[in-house]
Amino acid sequence: MPVLKNARHERFAQNKAKGMSIGPAYTAAGYKAKDHSAEVNGARLLKNAEVQNRIAELQNRAAEKTGYTIVKATAELEEARQLATTEKNPAAMVSASMGKAKVNGLLVDKHLVGMKRIEDMNENELRTLLGIMETGSGSGA
DSSP states (O other): OOOOSSHHHHHHHHHHHTTOOHHHHHHHTTOOOOTTHHHHHHHHHHTOHHHHHHHHHHHHHHHHHHTOOHHHHHHHHHHHHHHHHHTTOHHHHHHHHHHHHHHTTSOOOOOOOOOOOGGGOOHHHHHHHHHHHHHTOOOOO
């Protein structure tokens, strides 16, 4: 995929690919924002398919260059989890398991920044809402 035509979209994608969180990635891309609007608008931009594809491409390139892939990270975390099990260290076991889940896309850092009617939510938003309700975590806006 070539560089995105919109320069700010491209900078946002590069920032996200480097690991920046949504708000800082949005403002560092050249957008102006007040209060939590950087997170809200950045989350909206992150839903753009071209931006998502560009982020994935940049992350894949970085992984290829370093030789460090999701498979390798998962294997290392599994080794750490097994060692923690052997050493009877439950905190380290949980940490390694959570790391594996995050690396494999099962967990993502989320911020609830607005309210939306349930009828207007897509499947992913409903799953997120149910996950928040099950764990009792998250913050309302």
